[in-house]
Amino acid sequence: MAIVDRRGRGDMRPWAFVAPALLWTIAFFCVPFAVMAVVSLWERVGTELVASWSFANYAKFFARGHFLQAMLNSLEVTLIVTVLSILLAYPLAWILAEKVPPRWQRIGLVCAILPFWTSYVVRSYAWVLVLANNGVVNQALQGVGLVDEPLSLANSRTATIIGFVHFFVMLLTLTIYANLVQLPKNYRRAAADLGAGSVATFVHIILPLTLPGIMVGAFLTFVLCIGDYITPQILGGNSELVMPQLIMLQIGRRADFPTASALAILLMVVVTLVYVACARWLKLERA
Amino acid sequence: MRAGQGMRIGNILAAFYAAAIYGFIFLPVVVLVLFSFQDGRFPIPPFQGFSLRWYEELLADRRLTAALVNSVFVALLSSAAAVTLGFLAAYGLARFRLPGAGLQKALLVAPLTVSYLIIGMGLLITFNAIGFPRSLLAAGIGHVVINMPLCFAIVFSQMGEHQANAERAARDLGAREWQVLALVTVPMMWPSLFASFFLSMTFSWDEFIISFLLTRFDVTLPVEIWNMLRSGLNPKTNAAGSLVFGISVVLVLMLELTVLRRRRPA
Structure with a gap:
């Protein structure tokens, strides 16, 4: 409810509360974004940025095979990670919500997401330790005689996907669990009374009702996964570049900000398109 | 009777599944922490004994x-x-x-x-x-x-x-x-x-x-x-x-x- 304005219409007090945050966002988020959009139309000549005002950097994206390939790699990895993470996280969330006594659920959940709080860098490094040629997994496999030669797991797309799935299983367990525990127990009883078996109840009642939780988690996974540089850089190596790696290459090697800006904006366009496609389900959650 | 048995098998499967996922979630963290105490030059198996020397080096850095x-x-x-x-x-x-x-x-x-x-x-x-x-x-x-x-x-x-x-x-x-x-x-x-x-x-x-x-x-x-x-x-x-x-x-x-x-x- 609005407070009755005691000083008449010209009262500027409310603005004093909102202005600092708004100005901060404009200065350090909107302006940099505008600068990036402008720079993406420039080009780098020698060590100088030249205002050439052309879409050459965007044209380059479609003309150069390895630029386009990086986007395809990004989409492929992100899609695989999202689907795998949902498939692995859903049963765990369900077990936590259904099979675990209520007083233990919270502890189970906190444990399930504890490694979530390791930093990106550390988590990826830890997976290198696990997947390295002489790492834990390979030594264990060789120890029990399953393989003779170490599997080259590190520095591959598989390693990137494992690293990502590890992170997002935790995230999705959280969002799906939150959705599952909100479902009234009566729905299940009603379904049973009407003759539905446990499988039918799950397919027709539980699964549709948890779709919002899945979609929110899937969207978060998509956004965070497609924008991440660390995991593919540490675990995937340089064989199959994804977009963030390509962007960082432009900045790091050549300080080519125009190309990097154009690539970043193209990446944002893709994320926005996915958001628009998912918006229908994302809104459901608020209802 | 059969329903009860199915339930029990379901619970056992659930326990196995949960254990496997928890294992997956904790594997890298456990390996990370365990080999930070490695008494040797490489953070890979075999574990050669417990030592705090790497933490000492860390604090000296x-x-x-x-x-x-x-x-x-x-x-x-x-x-x-x-x-x-x-x-x-x-x-x-x-x-x-x-x-x-x-x-x-x-x-x-x-x-x-x-x-x-x-x-x-x-x-x-x-x-x-x-x-x-x-x-x-x-x-x-x-x-x-x-x-x-x-x-x-x-x-x-x-x-x-x-x-x-x-x-x-x-x-x-x-x-x-x-x-x-x-x-x-x-x-x-x-x-x-x-x-x-x-x-x-x-x-x-x-x-x-x-x-x-x-x-x-x-x-x-x-x-x-x-x-x-x-x-x-x-x-x-x-x-x-x-x-x-x-x-x-x-x-x-x-x-x-x-x-x-x-x-x-x-």
Whole structure:
């Protein structure tokens, strides 16, 4: 409810509360974004940025095979990670919500997401330790005689996907669990009374009702996964570049900000398109 | 009878599945921490015995301890700024009718939808253009950009009508605006302010890409650990990673025990 304005219409007090945050966002988020959009139309000549005002950097994206390939790699990895993470996280969330006594659920959940709080860098490094040629997994496999030669797991797309799935299983367990525990127990009883078996109840009642939780988690996974540089850089190596790696290459090697800006904006366009496609389900959650 | 048996098999399968996923989730962390105590030169099996020498090396490493102190400073200051700005904006938008409030809210939470890499890059290009040097200050500014939307959203969602009534009462009794804010609203909003502060702390503490792009000589801990990775697998990196993980876990457990516990039904 609005407070009755005691000083008449010209009262500027409310603005004093909102202005600092708004100005901060404009200065350090909107302006940099505008600068990036402008720079993406420039080009780098020698060590100088030249205002050439052309879409050459965007044209380059479609003309150069390895630029386009990086986007395809990004989409492929992100899609695989999202689907795998949902498939692995859903049963765990369900077990936590259904099979675990209520007083233990919270502890189970906190444990399930504890490694979530390791930093990106550390988590990826830890997976290198696990997947390295002489790492834990390979030594264990060789120890029990399953393989003779170490599997080259590190520095591959598989390693990137494992690293990502590890992170997002935790995230999705959280969002799906939150959705599952909100479902009234009566729905299940009603379904049973009407003759539905446990499988039918799950397919027709539980699964549709948890779709919002899945979609929110899937969207978060998509956004965070497609924008991440660390995991593919540490675990995937340089064989199959994804977009963030390509962007960082432009900045790091050549300080080519125009190309990097154009690539970043193209990446944002893709994320926005996915958001628009998912918006229908994302809104459901608020209802 | 058959149903009971099916149930039991289902429970056993569920237990196996849960154990497998928990194993997957904890495998890298356990390997990381275990081999930080490795009494040998490589953080890979076999485990050669328990030793604290890598932690000693860690504490003797000037660059690393400096990075740790830098990280703590950046996390504390940027979180304090993010919570303050986010809280004031939430108060203004929850308690007053402002023109274009919907647009303002959308603008304030917009950075949440953009990846850190792009936010960091935009700041890098802008700072370059105006000649603002890469520094801890620049990284801190970036951390406020990513954390303020979160603080705003958390505090805004918790600003209810009963608190507005208490504020009105205080005003009727003659409190000035700043007194209402400092003596009534802040104490009432304490749990969500605390929660947003600690969440910002953990995000800032772990953040890599913005710090990587915006710092130069003085760096934060994740950037220093990234630099250590170049030397390949090394128990010292394990020790540094375990330390970062340990501090993050302490922050999270503090949040869990202080703030979230109150919301739990008794």
